[in-house]
Amino acid sequence: MHHNLLTTMRRADASPWGAEHKTRLAMAAKPKGAMVFVHGFRGHAVETWHEFPGLLPLEAKAASYDLLFYGYDTRQQAPFSAAKLATFLTALAQSPAVEVVNPSMAFGLPERPATFQYEHIVIAAHSLGAVVARLALLQAVDANGDPAPWLSRVRLALFAPAHSGATVVALIALLMSGAPLKGQVEAVARRLYKSINDVETGSPTLKEMRKATRDLLRSHAQVASCHRAWVAHGEDDYIVSARQFVKDQPTTAIDQADHFDVCKPTAKKREPMDFLLGVLP
Amino acid sequence: MNQSEERYAQIRHAYFRDHAGAGQALERLDAAQSGKRGKLARLLRHHDDEPISDREVRERDGFDQLLAFLGMVEIACVATYLPASPPRDHTRMAERVLNDEAVRRYYEDYYPILLPQAHRRRMEGSLLNTDLQGFRRGPQLFDQFFTLSLPLETSGTIETFLRLLDEGARHDHELDRLVTLDDTIAVLRDPKRFLRHASARAPDRSSGELSTLSESVQGFLGFVAFAPRLLALLEDAADTPLLQSSMWHYHGYWWGQMGQRMGADVRRGLEAIDGWEARLTEVERRQFKSSLSAARGKRREQAAALAFLSSGRFSYGLAESLLDRGPWGWVRDLVIQAGPAAARRPRKRRKDTLPKIDLPSTPEVRLPSIQIDPETA
Numbered sequence: 276m277h278h279n280l281l282t283t284m285r286r287a288d289a290s291p292w293g294a295e296h297k298t299r300l301a302m303a304a305k306p307k308g309a310m311v312f313v314h315g316f317r318g319h320a321v322e323t324w325h326e327f328p329g330l331l332p333l334e335a336k337a338a339s340y341d342l343l344f345y346g347y348d349t350r351q352q353a354p355f356s357a358a359k360l361a362t363f364l365t366a367l368a369q370s371p372a373v374e375v376v377n378p379s380m381a382f383g384l385p386e387r388p389a390t391f392q393y394e395h396i397v398i399a400a401h402s403l404g405a406v407v408a409r410l411a412l413l414q415a416v417d418a419n420g421d422p423a424p425w426l427s428r429v430r431l432a433l434f435a436p437a438h439s440g441a442t443v444v445a446l447i448a449l450l451m452s453g454a455p456l457k458g459q460v461e462a463v464a465r466r467l468y469k470s471i472n473d474v475e476t477g478s479p480t481l482k483e484m485r486k487a488t489r490d491l492l493r494s495h496a497q498v499a500s501c502h503r504a505w506v507a508h509g510e511d512d513y514i515v516s517a518r519q520f521v522k523d524q525p526t527t528a529i530d531q532a533d534h535f536d537v538c539k540p541t542a543k544k545r546e547p548m549d550f551l552l553g554v555l556p
Numbered sequence: 557m558n559q560s561e562e563r564y565a566q567i568r569h570a571y572f573r574d575h576a577g578a579g580q581a582l583e584r585l586d587a588a589q590s591g592k593r594g595k596l597a598r599l600l601r602h603h604d605d606e607p608i609s610d611r612e613v614r615e616r617d618g619f620d621q622l623l624a625f626l627g628m629v630e631i632a633c634v635a636t637y638l639p640a641s642p643p644r645d646h647t648r649m650a651e652r653v654l655n656d657e658a659v660r661r662y663y664e665d666y667y668p669i670l671l672p673q674a675h676r677r678r679m680e681g682s683l684l685n686t687d688l689q690g691f692r693r694g695p696q697l698f699d700q701f702f703t704l705s706l707p708l709e710t711s712g713t714i715e716t717f718l719r720l721l722d723e724g725a726r727h728d729h730e731l732d733r734l735v736t737l738d739d740t741i742a743v744l745r746d747p748k749r750f751l752r753h754a755s756a757r758a759p760d761r762s763s764g765e766l767s768t769l770s771e772s773v774q775g776f777l778g779f780v781a782f783a784p785r786l787l788a789l790l791e792d793a794a795d796t797p798l799l800q801s802s803m804w805h806y807h808g809y810w811w812g813q814m815g816q817r818m819g820a821d822v823r824r825g826l827e828a829i830d831g832w833e834a835r836l837t838e839v840e841r842r843q844f845k846s847s848l849s850a851a852r853g854k855r856r857e858q859a860a861a862l863a864f865l866s867s868g869r870f871s872y873g874l875a876e877s878l879l880d881r882g883p884w885g886w887v888r889d890l891v892i893q894a895g896p897a898a899a900r901r902p903r904k905r906r907k908d909t910l911p912k913i914d915l916p917s918t919p920e921v922r923l924p925s926i927q928i929d930p931e932t933a
Contacts, residue, residue, distance in 0.1 A: 276695065276696060280563075280567065280702050281703050281706050282569060295707075297707075317755075322707060322781070326785075328703045329704065330700075332699065333696065348757060381562075381565045381568070381569035383562070384562055384565060451747055451751070451832060452829050452832065453847040454747070454832040454835070454844070455840055455843070456835060460747050460748055463748055463751050463752065467751065468755070513847060
């Protein structure tokens, strides 16, 4: 094992970043990177990833990465969730020791110097989380409105991303234990989960995100390379479209995995783990 | 700090910084030990002697957290994540807690749980790790168990659901009446109400708190999702019966309750969700055949895991390790005569009676490798 036990992720003032946010910090004195996990529609910061938090610390390639499990309210519109994630990522990229790592550490463990920086930040996102993560990266700009320089250190690893759209009735089935209930249930679901409108196939949010990503890749190719995401889809996924998004890497297909399973490695089913490890620099 | 001290500091951090309850209980114990002994004994009384008020429930939760922390340290020692003798600071604190007369009566007599008892034996130097010497996966299994269990510790919704099952009824501040498990099942039967309660968040409420019913619905979902994952981890620890059993005992009270009377209620909840399919048209059922089938399969897996975990099969390993050493024949008798459920914390039974427990029939799921015959154990 290369990581400390799971702890609550805290800010510089010691308050939690969020009710669900958790960390597993690398034992290395100067880890080279951070992996930020962003769950999907009606997911949970830690539980969405099932055995990832327990199995990743056994992997030598992940030994030098802090593991950060980020939670958000998936009922909110994706751009709102993205704004909060952008704030967190900026703190993590600019001042990780002061803003995240040292306050989250158990008392008595060696702290990292205030000048500590990550060489790499890998964002692993599932489903709606992929849209939230992409929007957060688009919102990360410096004082002049240019993309934040730290974006060049970011990579995106996306599991079943909803960036090319999702079927609404299938999202409702996801909420309702597999049953695609319509009528009043759909109306209640749309009212409660505003994010449904963001990920519906052909939504204005997705169209604008696609255009902004394309423009950024043209105007700031180097910094915007983080938008060339690594993508994995489960072959049994009936919820999201597997269409390629702008200039993403070729899709990795994961056999016998649905929308739910695609981001959950087990000791016997390693594909999600191998996919994520393959994205690490 | 050496490696053991760092590891211990992390476990302690999880219970004393991320939850205030354990620290407050320790302060209360300090105060009691410096003079107000009667107050602590009254707080930690058996509920049959006098009903427990809401304020006392919160204060007792702190002691439950403190005992959970000591139980987690015991598992860490069994798994060789920590050395067989934990750091000196811990030993002093653990002895102070576990040897306190009122606390000891609480975890030994009123609500007997085995992990603190095992830890007290360890502090006395009479409990050794036997089945993990040379077993290299122990620390890894502990790490996975801690990672799996911690979110459950911090989930107030699961706690509410389990307490509702345990106590029968709790007050709901939104409905301003007592709600029972039947209310939870009624919500599970109605997709619209289910969606509202399953999606509710505390900050949205004027009170800043979720209603008991919403917490119970969300806790139900969390609890049934947790069961197959814990079972998989216990099966993975089959080579080490003591560690396997110790991990089970950490959550053993609830599995015990499941075995006694809750299994059927949880099954009713899962069946209520099955009923949603009847609302679909034939076309919808055909179109979503695979998702419906996958969801149904997950519910079957959850039900099987719950049945298995509550069967008591995992309780023997730890009980045996205690029985083989010292004057612990009463525990042996309790476990062997009354069935494994006797190792759980009874809430409703009188002090002077043993529970009569029937083991549920074995469900059609994989058998774990631990096979101890109660007749010969």
